Amino acid sequence: MYNNSFFKKILLVASVVFLYSCDKDYNEIGGDLIGENNFDLNKQTYSVLGYNQKTGAIQSNNLEVNPLGIYSNTNFGETTANFNTQLTLPALITSVSTNLFVESVVLTVPYYTDATQLKVNADGTRVYVLDSIYGPEKAKMKLSVYESGYFMRDADPVGGFQQPQKYFTDQDTDFNNLKVGNRLNNSLNKAENDEFFFDPAEHPVVATDTVTGVKTTTYTAPGMQLNLNKDYFKSRILEAVNSGKLASNDVFKNYFRGLYFKMEKSGSSAGNLAMLNFKAGKITITYKEDLASTTGGATTRVKKTIVLNMTGNTVSLLKNDYSVNGGAYDALPNTGNQTEGDDKFFLKGGEGSVAVLDLFDKKDLKGYDANGVLTGPNGISDELDDLRNPADGKKLLVNEANLVFHIDAAAMASSYEPQRIYLYDFKNSRPLTDYYLDVTSNSVDAKKSKAFFDGIIKKDATSKKGLTYKIRITNHIRNLINNKDSTNVKLGLVVTEDIGIIASYKVKTQNANISQAPKASVMNPLGTVLHSGKSTVAEAKRLKLEIYYTKPN
Template identity: 30%
Template sequence: MKKTIKALKLSIVFLLFISSFIACDKDFNIIDSDVLGKGNANFLTSIDTISISAYNKTLNAVQINNLASNLLGVFDDPAYGLTTASIVTQVTPTTFSPNFGVTPVIDSVVISIPYYSTATGVDGDGNTIYTLDSLYGNPDADIKLSIYQNKYFLRDFDPNTTDNSAQNYYSNAGSGKNSALNGSSTINFDDHIGELLLEKEFKPSATAIITTTGTGDDEVKTRSVPALRVVLENNTFWETTIINKQDHPELSNANNFKNYFRGLYFKVEETVVGDGNLFLVNLASANANIAIYYTSGETDARTQSTYALNFSGNRLNTFINDYNKVTFPVPNKDLGDEKLYLKGAEGSMAIVDLFGNEDANSNNTPDELEDFLKDYRQTDDKGDFIMDNTTGNFVLKRLINEAHLEIYEDQDIELGTYDADFHKYDRIYAYDTKNNAPTLDYQIDPTENAQNAFSSKIISLSQRDTITGQYKIRLTEHLNNILLRDSIYNTQIGLVLSTNVNYTTNAQILNSTDNVTAIPASALITPRGTILHGSNPNEQNKSKKIRLKIFYTEPN
């Protein structure tokens, strides 16, 4: 089933704003063109198509701790196969050194973790109707959810470093187990389980949560956003673990508590082979907690109170990937690959060498880049590039008005039972692999939309064309930076699939064997994948090969 996100329809005001931005950009380029010399007249506008090399990089051992959001569930991608995502998280009391009163008795223990949802209307009684924003797979399928006490200590600092660096945990998705790497060893969380606190078949619901307090005339019902809300079954465990520790050092501060109670393990399994659903949860939400409801006091004056724990501290996703529908190729870095595989949740990415890798004269600069610099920069009588001593920039003989990567999805992907809109809300996030940062074009893109990531940064990172499956990645300023400031080693772009292009935090790659040392973490919190046409000459559909197109102006 397609991802349940509602696309933002651009208002007329917003469209006018975009038009004015483009117009201003055009005006700026014309003004810049006027100072290029040669009579300040008779300018030619033309198009360059640059030969690039685009190839695959399989992602292994990617940082999975302290993500902004976490995936939970089972998802069968029609082009790749099955991804299972579980969560291990520390928990922390919201208050310390509690006084539970006289003869406290637990009434219930409830876990609440909000989904990402959008209010889409009201019902006949005036109550808000919601849809879930990040639900993947079959929403009618059950998954098996087990919640265990976790007995593995998630430490904050890496003891193998001399500068107290933060401890990172890395994915181990090919192991077939809910495991992680810490840089020196492998942790299988099934080897560190404590008490079983819940086991049930489960599926997320977009229904609002209704909480009732009081009885009779004092009864009050409150409604809150949809959430994973379950009652834990073992009150005795929580009485022994929490209530009976009043006045003990375990409940006196966060460090003591995290060493004593090392957190929870949310383990997910499929109930039907090849079927299930997977969803995004917000453990960082102020409304994500474990609420222990208890009654205490003298016999004739019992009162109900709540002791809460939140999910602050270390938390991580574990992934198990069974990619039984695709085989990732050995990358061809010279000519590029025929197909490019973008897959989230420790999957695969594409690397684009903007000027290829061919270097016939062995001067550590690709031939295509040398030709590009000679075509666009002014040279003196000796053939050396001319630099403006005032600005420190090179003087140009061609002005780039627009440059973008033109990318096409392979629309022959077998979708199985998924509908034609399956890839409708996919976005391709492009980043500068040298600096592990968004491109300059992304940084100056004014179309950021904090409320709807699908409609954010649509100038630098286009939305997918629903008819042709085309994406455009704008690199105008990125190339200008190479031309003007000699950033010639900044010629590699990474491409990942993302459903939240606003999330620009990096996730480190453990022991990377090339110069790609990190990926945008947004590529980890989507289980989705797509396949693109590549750059290899053997690519069958020549018209849809990935290409770099440059629209430029030069004096005639």
């Protein structure tokens, strides 16, 4: 009894000490306390050299969300975003009966809406505001949907079918050249083709009671809703069932290879661009057929549906035109000035660009041996060497380390701004320690999770335009200082569509400077211009590594 109680007490004390230590570590990196200097912290700033690195064409298949439309940016030119998807069968179909009549073929893809701005009218109808739309509201474009003739493989035969097949942003010509026949969205309603626009209105759905004949109307949330060619789908889908074309998904995906969405200008309209979850889209074929009685009775006329989902392989196809507004970006070299750095960082999503950062000044005139004795150059920045080997022998305790990026307000004055940027280990294409250690979440919007690691845009309260992005790298800096074998790797900075996605996608033409970039950056259609850490940048806007620290007495 006594020994058991004793050990329980020891365990309780140990637990308290452990929890206190965790709480202390957490509070050490608490950013809200830093600004008021409640603990008499010291602050030191260090150099950050950075340059632009374009990705060129980049892998863009099977993204979680995809852009569709035309978007003109004052800094990055005009982007036309097309799309290709395979179709899949949720239920396999082996036979249909006789005397087929197709009532409708409807393609639907939901739009993102802003739940905070939803209004409900007195009659129960709703007024929606679309989210993730960039460009003039209700801008008209020409939308053409074709059967795709391009077969999208699951695996790469060059890699011995061991690797998934990759498709890239610059393959629009390949898919366009293999589109089949005429466009399928041939409705007389021009809002479904020649004058298409992303409509925020909800869709009425009228249902008729089969017994009473009473009609009732319900409404569905906004989304793309296109009536497709009924005769075409009767021939290509329904009349192909009995020949086994819909008996398995492998056979079906080779027979009907998918849909190709092509966007073009409509008259003088500038167009706009929407982010869409095509994998929630589908085609619903509603038809009637005659079923013979199994008991010799009369033939029965029945209504049925076939659903084709958009859950197969997909690819985002991007065409960039820099002749309007994008000349300065187009003129940038593929790789910026790696020696002196660039004045500005041009972060662009999609087929875009990354900023590559080197922390600490490159000057290397001295070094230290294992015993802390001063030696000659050692391939490590003198600034970092001095932090690792302080003259008084007392290592500083890093309470917080930040990179604060100032937005070029003049360049971004009339542009949509990315809501978040992402910093990662550029050399190894993986997140930083601080990313993994941040377990903060957001139940309303998962894209705003990891708020302590940050990277979320800070806006002016009046103008609502972006001012800065801040990213905390406290643990990364602690590791560099406390572990002398830690490598001061290059860091990559990109726009991101989703902070929770950390996978990397391959660039099409790899070289010594870049081989891949974050997948979530490929998903984002926007770009931003930031001031760099070069000495030519005004002091107040210059990027620096800020370290807040205390030293033991």
